[in-house]
Amino acid sequence: MIPFAIGAVLITKKDNSVVEAGLTDCNAEGFSFRLSEKLDYGEIDSVCLKLFAWEADQFSSLEFGAEGLKTVEQNDFFWVYRVEETGDEYEALVRDFWKQYSQYVKWKKEGSPEQLSHFLTGYPEGEEDNFAPDFSEQKKAWSREILSNCHWDNADLEGMELALSVDSLDMLERYLQLPMEAFFRERLEGSFLTEHPISGMRPKGIFIGNSFCAHQLPTLDKILATYEKAEREGICVTLCLPCMQESYLQDRMTLIEKLWGFLERKNATMEVVVNDWGTMELLKEKTTRLIPVLGVLLNKRRKDPRMKYQREYSRSQKAPFGNALSLEAYRRRRKEEGIEIYSWEADGGTPDLPMGINILQIPYYQTNTSQMCPLYAVCKEGNRGIQYEVENCPEFCKEYVLLYPKHLHLIGRFNSLFGMALETLQDSAFLKAYKESGLKRIVLTLW
Amino acid sequence: MENEMKLVAGFGTVEEYPLYAAAGADELFCGYVPFDWNEKYGNLQPLNRREVRYVDVQIGAFEELCILHKMTEVYKKPVTIALNALCYSGEQYPRILSIVERCVAIGLDSFIVADPALLLEITRSGIPCKIQLSGELGEINTPMLEYFREVHPTRVIFHRKNTIRDMGEIIQKMQGKIPEYEAFFLNEMCHFSGAFCNSLHCDELCHLCQVPYRLGRLDATGESVLEISKPRPFSEQEDYGLGASGCGFCALWKLGEAGVTHLKIPGRGNYSGFMEQDIKSARQALNILKESKSEEEYLSRMRQDLFPAGCSRVCYYR
Structure with missing residues (x-):
């Protein structure tokens, strides 16, 4: 799964209802999401991928039709669907998304909390050693x-x-x-x-x-x-x-x-x-x-x-x-x-x-x-x-x-x-x- | 011991539900944050007390909740949804009621609530659901529970700083009025009280309680700085240690005697393997507790089986 707060899929149906699905996978070739019930492709108007862009501090969106959809997994609890044939714009969006996320993980793993804050927010580095004497x-x-x-x-x-x-x-x-x-x-x-x-x-x-x-x-x-x-x-x-x-x-x-x-x-x-x-x-x-x-x-x-x-x-x-x-x-x-x-x-x-x-x-x-x-x-x-x-x-x-x-x-x-x-x-x-x-x-x- | 307390564990993804159920959890709890909430309010005005983006700490899509509900029908371990932010702005209340309604509609009808206005709004709305009073609501004492009886809580979750003696007195006085009482007993033992912790918990800034501090004098008499906080770790702890961030195994007998019915293992967003091990160990301890005839017998067997090389000494209850 992609962490819930940085990636999601919204499926808009022809009756204008929106289904909110978890993003299970997202790479250069395509992305996957899962649903609790089988999807009727004929009911779908669009599939919208939402990815969080840290630098812009907001979600980027890309819309797809139902034609590229396919079922890739099914079990007792859910159906997994995948969208491929996504195009250059998609590839650039996903590349940027993973680049930013990887950077975060690197800072989180390799830096101190103060350094992480500095990289992400400009929080002053080195100031946490500066205390008044009393x-x-x-x-x-x-x-x-x-x-x-x-x-x-x-x-x-x-x-x-x-x-x-x-x-x-x-x-x-x-x-x-x-x-x-x-x-x-x-x-x-x-x-x-x-x-x-x-x-x-x-x-x-x-x-x-x-x-x-x-x-x-x-x-x-x-x-x-x-x-x-x-x-x-x-x-x-x-x-x-x-x-x-x-x-x-x-x-x-x-x-x-x-x-x-x-x-x-x-x-x-x-x-x-x-x-x-x-x-x-x-x-x-x-x-x-x-x-x-x-x-x-x-x-x-x-x-x-x-x-x-x-x-x-x-x-x-x-x-x-x-x-x-x-x-x-x-x-x-x-x-x-x-x-x-x-x-x-x-x-x-x-x-x-x-x-x-x-x-x-x-x-x-x-x-x-x-x-x-x-x-x-x-x-x-x-x-x-x-x-x-x-x-x-x-x-x-x-x-x-x-x-x-x-x-x-x-x-x-x-x-x-x-x-x-x-x-x-x-x-x-x-x-x-x-x-x-x-x-x-x-x-x-x-x- | 006769009082068979139940284990309640937090989880962050649907995948963890069957894992923790199999490990021995009797009940589970999680957060749910719809995409539109996340997009509009982000971490600045969160829906519950997990306020990070980049870690899987809660359910983020309604379809995931539907999948989760299907799992509860198979595994038969009830799930409660945490709506336990300390406060919300006026425009957020109707949105939260709508979330509650949608959850109830698919059969997830139990909620942990910490904001008194949300308690009031849920009660006024008449949505048929079960309310657990969060430990984040404030100080828990008998008159406080009398005050909130109008929302018909099914459970009281004691906060981390309640003493066992106070819990026992409260449970005794409230007998027959509120059926269930939950106490923390493992992990995440904070230095400050959740109900009175108003600071940030976001990805980019650590918890305020983790910022370095020094013990200093009021004025320049004597040595000025006396103690320096320990440096924070560079990254999250990689090695598992049972009870390393808070442990109440030694207190289980007394918690049972006090009348506690449920034991909370917080850990939404923790490594799944660590949580799974925590739950297995807690189940093992409860089995020993059930078989023990005295507190001494329980402590001896529990320490031998779970802590043969000693414990963290990070005690929830002293």
Whole structure:
């Protein structure tokens, strides 16, 4: 068989129906395909050969009549047919097809994955050895890239709220110790972005907890203490809940129950970012006080810092940004459950935001997450693959990250990998473009 | 052990179906990508989680599915179609429903689904089919399964990071509500969770988890780089090793005790000979399991028969 995605045969019948057949053989003399039933030659209008041309990144087609067709094999399951007497155009097409395929196989067998990518996409060769010495230096480099090419006007963000992500227990402690202004300043300093114009804005919200790592979820006491402080400062608190393994079910139910009781007594509400459907089920009867927000682990999208090298993406510049939320019935269903706020990430593209209340996280975007912890596995076992459930997490993330080659703008934090979308902090027009799509809030992560 | 778990194996071409059925697979699964989907969306918006062009990883023509269906009538091993991409764009849903309808019409009526909107659309459409909840759907816990009971799933496929303890609790609590539970136990043990792996898996760029990394500090205190990822192989592994990329043979007794009904051997696109050997070894292990009176007896016999020279130590469950 020729691999399914690079060769096919379409048989058009006289009644205009099309039969899709697998290409079993293709050489200079002719090509073969097979069918589950015997073919009536009299019914055939044309036989179309489709071969993928890598360089053009599309299929080439050649049409033939039924007259050259013959049966070459038959067994209990299929009939194999062959087309010969194909002509010069066919021979050139097939020669080119095999040449390109052979080249791919050669690179795949003889080169490194980096070289294969280089040959096929122009992915930079040799850059995968170029690392920052530590995360601080990596952030400095990113800051330099942002500030040296910064076209920012806070007025572009008019009507949008700025919120800060407080996604680690350490960071939350600092928030509880410092006034908001001083906390914001400290976070900007940590990211070497004090000179960024966004430092002139006043955050109106904080997102506490961590959408990815269960070990960074604050205790109820800390959540309530944060709520009280934020209330005094005129700031809204949003709680991010990571996905819930079965072993955390009782804790999660208790947290939700107690938080709901607290809000009932205060006659208040709190937004809760939900990252698994089980937690959504637990919130079903509680949405009068706990307002669910569709988290990024449920609002799935294709994300990869190497997207620009991907052949189809780079050729079409058409990003695969559609997802379930582009379906009206799906949005309606979520609305019935109380979800009208959607959380997104800016990953270099411009997702079409659906109508609703949209939250955009910048500048980091998640690409990969493990329910267990790859960072723990590296630190404890010396092997990222040796993962298991960690009960008393020593928080290696307080000291360590997984560094990635500089050109990728990628970092391993907590139990996840995150891309860094520099452009979200370089040009405020990027965010302004979302305004009409209903972007209400920007959540800024400053690690 | 009394719980007789069934083996479910992935395959990439019709030729592999009889091969794997003869090797001992009880059920099989594959992907199907129609030509017009392939031509329009390519790998950028794939129909399922096999996103390469140049390797035979799934069925690419409807006639191949018809041939496959004829084979299922002879070999009597059911086939499930994987429609398990993490997300689709709005215009793709009607196309997928049409694919589901065509498959059902020829008797292939079981599907693995990972996208909640597709679950909703299939249910709304009323197409009579069986739904298996993919491990790529997200975290699997009891309330999550209660949440998705409305789509009447026939099976839950646990993801690779579910612990056996969690599986056992979930199966016990969901008894009588969802009949079947499938767990991974061989090959392709990823560093990240499938449900939360949003990066590329195309021909021209390796998986993001295979890009080199270094363990580094947050700032310049102490030695900066502490560990460097191992260099990636230049080409795919040529030598066969049972469980070399992920192994759960030692966990079979506990998986059985937990109530798992099906064991998944992923491997769509793997070398056929390797997959065939995997299935034969898994069948051998299940036979030993059936005859064993205790976990100790099973482990001793299984290790002696299958791993006389030691194992890969790439354990699915620890």
